[in-house]
Amino acid sequence: MFFVIVALIGFVVFAFAVTDRGRGQVLVDRAFLEYQLGDYYGWLKNRVSNPVYWSRISSCLRDAHVCSGMGRIVQDPATGVLATESADMFYQRQLSPIESGCCKPPMSCGYIYVNETLWNPGVGMAVNDVDCSRWSNDQQQLCYRCDSCKAGVLATLRRSWRKVSVINIVILIVLVVVYAFACGFRKSKWMDNGEAYGQARMTKSRSCRFQF
Numbered sequence: 001m002f003f004v005i006v007a008l009i010g011f012v013v014f015a016f017a018v019t020d021r022g023r024g025q026v027l028v029d030r031a032f033l034e035y036q037l038g039d040y041y042g043w044l045k046n047r048v049s050n051p052v053y054w055s056r057i058s059s060c061l062r063d064a065h066v067c068s069g070m071g072r073i074v075q076d077p078a079t080g081v082l083a084t085e086s087a088d089m090f091y092q093r094q095l096s097p098i099e100s101g102c103c104k105p106p107m108s109c110g111y112i113y114v115n116e117t118l119w120n121p122g123v124g125m126a127v128n129d130v131d132c133s134r135w136s137n138d139q140q141q142l143c144y145r146c147d148s149c150k151a152g153v154l155a156t157l158r159r160s161w162r163k164v165s166v167i168n169i170v171i172l173i174v175l176v177v178v179y180a181f182a183c184g185f186r187k188s189k190w191m192d193n194g195e196a197y198g199q200a201r202m203t204k205s206r207s208c209r210f211q212f
C-alpha cells in the first residue's frame with residue numbers, strides 16, 4: 001500500500017513536471033488556438049521532436065486520417081447546393097491541437113483558404129516562420145513536418161496526462177484516507193485492549209506512522 005501511494009505521487013509529480021507549460025495561443029478573430037513548439041521544453045518535447053520518433057508519430061497521424069476527417073460539407077441556404085464550408089465558417093470552428101497544428105498552415109503565414117486542408121499562397125507572404133515553407137498542399141504532407149504539428153501533439157499529450165493525473169490524485173486521496181483510517185483503527189483497538197502507554201503500543205503506532 002505504501003509503495004502504491006509513493007508510486008502514484010511519483011507519477012503525478014512526473015506528469016505535472018513534464019507537462020508544465022504549453023497552452024495554445026489565442027488568435028484574433030479565430031475560434032481555434034495555435035500551438036508553438038517554443039512553448040514546450042524538457043524531456044517530453046525532446047522525445048517528440050527526435051527525428052526517429054517524429055517520423056513514427058507523423059506516419060501514425062497520416063494513417064489515422066485526422067486531417068481528411070476535418071472536411072465539412074454545408075448546404076447553401078439560398079440555393080441548396082452542397083459545398084465545402086467557407087473560410088469564415090472554418091475560422092469560427094474549434095479545432096483539436098493536432099487539427100490546428102498539423103492540418104493547416106499557421107495563420108501568420110497568410111495562406112488563403114480553399115478548403116480545410118488546401119491553402120493557396122497569399123501575395124507578399126511573410127516567411128518569418130519556417131513552418132510557412134514546410135506547408136504542402138499534397139494531402140499526404142500538409143503540415144506534418146511543421147513545428148506546429150509537434151506542438152499540437154505535445155498539447156494533446158499534455159491534456160491526456162493531466163486527465164490521468166486528476167484520476168490518480170482522486171485514487172491517491174482515497175488510498176490515503178483508507179490508510180489513515182486503518183492506522184487509526186488499529187491504534188484505538190490497542191487502547192481498548194488496555195495496552196495504553198505500553199512499549200508495544202508506542203512502537204506499533206510509531207511503525208504505522210513511519211510506514212506512512
Ligand SMILES: *[C@@H]1O[C@H](CO)[C@@H](O)[C@H](O)[C@H]1NC(C)=O
Binds near residue numbers: 067068070118
Ligand atoms: C480539399 O480539397 C482537396 C482537393 O480537392 C482534397 O483532396 C481534400 O480532400 C480536401 N480536404 C478536405 C478536408 O476535404
